[in-house]
Amino acid sequence: MITKQAYPDGIDCTWLGVDRLGAIAAFVTSGDGEIPTALLMQANVDLRDIETLLMDLPVTGDVNLRVSVARPDDFLDMACRGLYVYDWKGSRYALVAEPEIAIQFPDLDTKLKAVAKYAVFDLIEFSKLETISVGSIMEAEQPGM
Numbered sequence: 001m002i003t004k005q006a007y008p009d010g011i012d013c014t015w016l017g018v019d020r021l022g023a024i025a026a027f028v029t030s031g032d033g034e035i036p037t038a039l040l041m042q043a044n045v046d047l048r049d050i051e052t053l054l055m056d057l058p059v060t061g062d063v064n065l066r067v068s069v070a071r072p073d074d075f076l077d078m079a080c081r082g083l084y085v086y087d088w089k090g091s092r093y094a095l096v097a098e099p100e101i102a103i104q105f106p107d108l109d110t111k112l113k114a115v116a117k118y119a120v121f122d123l124i125e126f127s128k129l130e131t132i133s134v135g136s137i138m139e140a141e142q143p144g145m
Contacts, residue, residue: 005040005047009143013047014054014078015039016112017119017134019126022104024116025084026054027134028075028096033088034133034140039118053111057081061101066130069096082107084126092133095126102127 010031017025017036029035039045051074060082065072075085075097082103086093108116121137134140 003043004037005043005045007035007040007141007143008047011048014051015047015119016050016083016116017121017126018105018116019121019124021125022106023084023102023126024082024105024108025086025126026051026078027093027119028085028087030088032143033093034135034142036119036134037139037141039115040141042114042118045115045118050112050115051078053109054078054081054083056109057103057107057112060099060103062099064098064100066095066097072097086132089131092131095130098127 012029012031014026014028015035017027027033055077059080063076063079069075078085079097079099082099082101084095085097087096105116
């Protein structure tokens with residue numbers, strides 16, 4: 001029997017997605033953003049560890065900060081490792097930072113690949129989208145659902 005993890009309500013955590021070209025994005029939930037149901041169905045995935053695992057990736061280059069945020073450090077730290085970084089903004093994720101040099105799915109280590117493979121966006125490219133409504137693309141969970 002497959003047991004779904006409880007949504008990490010109120011915990012600011014990060015999950016990964018892969019676009020149609022293989023680019024990687026980090027989605028920061030701000031404690032109540034959409035998380036793909038397929039990811040929550042994985043007992044071996046701890047959403048609280050993903051951001052720490054991302055910091056083990058090598059720096060790939062500079063970053064373009066797309067919006068002004070009070071504390072951009074975490075967003076910049078992820079983006080300089082080749083990730084598009086989206087933050088939850090109430091009804092959708094908004095692109096906060098983008099890498100000059102994006103990494104691809106094969107560039108991830110085994111643990112990160114095991115997370116990213118559950119959120120594949122077959123029809124979109126992160127480099128072309130300022131906002132993403134995950135729930136309109138795939139089954140997703142939020143607090144209270």
